[in-house]
Amino acid sequence: MVDEVLTISDVGKRFGAVTALRDVNLTVRAGEIVALLGDNGAGKSTLMNVICGSHAADTGVVAVRGEPLTSLADAKRLGVGVVYQDLALAPHLSLAENLFLGNELARGFGPFRVLDRARMRGEARAAIERLGISTLRDVRLPVASLSGGQRQVLAVARAMKWAERLILLDEPTAALGPKQVGIVLDSIRKAADHGLGVVLVSHDIPSVLELADRIVILRHGTVAKDVPPDGLSVSDVVTVMVGEE
Numbered sequence: 001m002v003d004e005v006l007t008i009s010d011v012g013k014r015f016g017a018v019t020a021l022r023d024v025n026l027t028v029r030a031g032e033i034v035a036l037l038g039d040n041g042a043g044k045s046t047l048m049n050v051i052c053g054s055h056a057a058d059t060g061v062v063a064v065r066g067e068p069l070t071s072l073a074d075a076k077r078l079g080v081g082v083v084y085q086d087l088a089l090a091p092h093l094s095l096a097e098n099l100f101l102g103n104e105l106a107r108g109f110g111p112f113r114v115l116d117r118a119r120m121r122g123e124a125r126a127a128i129e130r131l132g133i134s135t136l137r138d139v140r141l142p143v144a145s146l147s148g149g150q151r152q153v154l155a156v157a158r159a160m161k162w163a164e165r166l167i168l169l170d171e172p173t174a175a176l177g178p179k180q181v182g183i184v185l186d187s188i189r190k191a192a193d194h195g196l197g198v199v200l201v202s203h204d205i206p207s208v209l210e211l212a213d214r215i216v217i218l219r220h221g222t223v224a225k226d227v228p229p230d231g232l233s234v235s236d237v238v239t240v241m242v243g244e245e
């Protein structure tokens, strides 16, 4: 399909005697949010690691826009960005500096090259505005002064700035209060509205039912259910997760 960003076909992954993933098939389209749910040990992290190229699948194919992805370098080249649970932000640097961490802009030539702080600030403001988050207006503030939810939003803004096709999020609402959860969910929805595919892992089933376009439930390394959230309750999801349908 034309707007398919991620295609996972018959993926399997073992760790010694443990089968972490078996015959996993999954697609994500541009603008779509897919939530991966499952009990502990169901294979969620392994699948995310395979999608971001940090683990190679033993069998099957992971492809972004039809191009195979088997390494972290492939993931970067193919426009896949990851928001890790620890967010990988530098607390003493500003919002703008964090957005450009490892991708700093410079101006001038040769020995006269210096960081182009004004441009980084301008682009950081634009990146944050795209998410419609007014609470992060001052991009010169240090990240240490932000709340947990604001940090999570900043991490989403950074992934969105550098990833052209797909962003992966690990537990984006863990340890946040209800208001903060709302802000983070909004930022993820905005990223999808800008045409990115989104895959997230979460144990926060109510939030996921509100946010996701599709719910994919893994059980013992296979896809037990892949459905829109319409009409699903938390207990329906838990029943599938634990295998008591």
Ligand SMILES: Nc1ncnc2c1ncn2[C@@H]1O[C@H](COP(=O)(O)OP(=O)(O)OP(=O)(O)O)[C@@H](O)[C@H]1O
Residues within 6 Å of the ligand: 015, 018, 019, 020, 038, 039, 040, 041, 042, 043, 044, 045, 046, 047
């Ligand atoms: N590096 C590894 N070496 C050996 N076994 C592993 C490794 N990573 C995962 N596993 C095993 O693979 C299975 C799937 O694990 P995975 O971490 O993907 O599950 P999960 O759904 O993310 O669980 P959780 O919600 O607890 O994080 C488990 O049985 C786990 O013990």
